[in-house]
Amino acid sequence: AQSVAQPEDQVNVAEGNPLTVKCTYSVSGNPYLFWYVQYPNRGLQFLLKYITGDNLVKGSYGFEAEFNKSQTSFHLKKPSALVSDSALYFCAVREPLSGNTPLVFGKGTRLSVIA
Amino acid sequence: DTEVTQTPKHLVMGMTNKKSLKCEQHMGHRAMYWYKQKAKKPPELMFVYSYEKLSINESVPSRFSPECPNSSLLNLHLHALQPEDSALYLCASSPSRGLIQETQYFGPGTRLLVL
Numbered sequence: 001a002q003s004v005a006q007p008e009d010q011v012n013v014a015e016g017n018p019l020t021v022k023c024t025y026s027v028s029g030n031p032y033l034f035w036y037v038q039y040p041n042r043g044l045q046f047l048l049k050y051i052t053g054d055n056l057v058k059g060s061y062g063f064e065a066e067f068n069k070s071q072t073s074f075h076l077k078k079p080s081a082l083v084s085d086s087a088l089y090f091c092a093v094r095e096p097l098s099g100n101t102p103l104v105f106g107k108g109t110r111l112s113v114i115a
Numbered sequence: 116d117t118e119v120t121q122t123p124k125h126l127v128m129g130m131t132n133k134k135s136l137k138c139e140q141h142m143g144h145r146a147m148y149w150y151k152q153k154a155k156k157p158p159e160l161m162f163v164y165s166y167e168k169l170s171i172n173e174s175v176p177s178r179f180s181p182e183c184p185n186s187s188l189l190n191l192h193l194h195a196l197q198p199e200d201s202a203l204y205l206c207a208s209s210p211s212r213g214l215i216q217e218t219q220y221f222g223p224g225t226r227l228l229v230l
Contacts, residue, residue, distance in 0.1 A: 043221040094215040105157035
């Protein structure tokens with residue numbers, strides 16, 4: 001069964017500095033990977049996804065993620081953090097099996113950007 | 116427009132009450148989902164509808180009863196809930212049959228408190 005791990009519960013970064021939110025995955029076959037962000041008392045907003053092709057995926061709000069098959073990772077990055085980026089970030093994976101496999105989320109990483 | 120709407124935003128109900136949550140999307144999506152999210156936890160899939168038919172039920176107790184009256188609307192009927200059912204209930208939709216590469220778009224959620 002597919003799984004995804006976000007090893008950090010909390011990431012703190014100063015405004016203007018680069019940020020990284022880590023994600024590793026475990027699937028059979030090639031994964032489909034997603035990043036979502038959740039602001040307080042809100043639903044999840046889609047940031048980006050990797051399906052196939054270029055390992056560097058660019059998404060919304062200046063975020064990008066790099067798919068690394070050898071390290072089974074899909075870390076979320078942004079060159080310059082904003083205070084408004086402070087939120088809960090979820091990595092998610094789906095396994096390319098037949099049928100409708102569920103989207104499995106990591107436990108989430110809380111990002112705090114400090115002014 | 117990638118908007119999924121949910122009503123009500125907040126709901127307080129007693130254990131003997133019957134209530135319903137409503138989800139609506141006008142993006143022409145044919146797959147719709149219900150998730151449950153407890154505080155500081157990732158969303159957990161409850162149900163999936165594909166082309167108005169229930170395709171996945173993740174062993175959800177019968178006190179939760181989903182309904183998909185048409186391709187734009189998804190309801191979750193609640194009856195005899197327990198306090199541990201208090202959570203944020205998220206609705207999502209995706210374009211087609213819930214294919215694994217499709218992005219799921221989430222609504223803002225209904226925050227439910229069961230007394």
